[in-house]
Amino acid sequence: MGSIVLARIDDRLIHGQVMTAWLQYTGGNHIVIVDEPTAADEFTKSIISMAVPSGIDLTIAGVEEGTEVLKNLPANDRVIILTKGPETYLQLIENGVPLEKIIIGGMGANKNRSKFYKNISASEEEKEIFRKIIEHGCELEVHIIPDEKAVSVKGIL
Template sequence: MGEIVLARIDDRLIHGQVMTAWLQFTGGNHIVIVDDATAGDEFTKSIMSMAVPSGIKLSILGIDDGAALLANVPDGHKIIVLAKEPQTYLSLIEKGVKFEEIIIGGMGARKDRKTFHKNISASEEEKEAFRKIVGNDVKMKIHVIPDQGSQAIEGLL
């Protein structure tokens, strides 16, 4: 049986930080992006596939297909799950996917968001999703890159 080695919330999904630091840190060999809009956008999918190092498998799936894959991780797969928002993880949990921990890596400023912690912003709806995720016995923390410290979010809610 394979495993989920990292579950990360990041607006940008795939970018240099994820590709270098987190791949090395986790030993991941399969990146699974779960995002309905991205899964339906062939141009964005082709751009993202170019950003993935050779030897790393990439799957870009909507929530339903993502839940099906993540509920039964194939043997030998060390999966890094990436999603843009906490509501995606909450949907995956509601569909039976098990996560021990979800990290918040990049949630930038937007019109509907306010500063949550340092350079991380969240809307009220996203904070409610954090609460529900934590209520499902999933640890959540802010952890931008592996060699920096992390901050549990319970005290910030």
């Protein structure tokens, strides 16, 4: 079975930081984006696929299909999972996807969110989801780029 080398929350999904720093750091060869609206939008999927370097596989799926993909990874896959928010990871965990650690890399400000840690924002509902993820035995950290130190979310909550 393949391995999950990175599970990252980033509301931007694919961008330069993921494509350069995290791909190199993890040795990932397959990116799995789990996000219902993105999976349903052919235009967005085509734009994202153009941003992925050649030689890197890409799967864009909703939660149910994403669960099946992640439970049945080919042996040589080194997977980077990307979602826009923590609720998707909670659903994946509850669907039986084995996740040991999730990092928060980008959660921007909006009308429902307030500052959580440095440039990371979270709503009260998202903070509650963080707690539930941690209760499932999954480590949750803020870790923007590989060269920076990770900070445990448990200590921030």
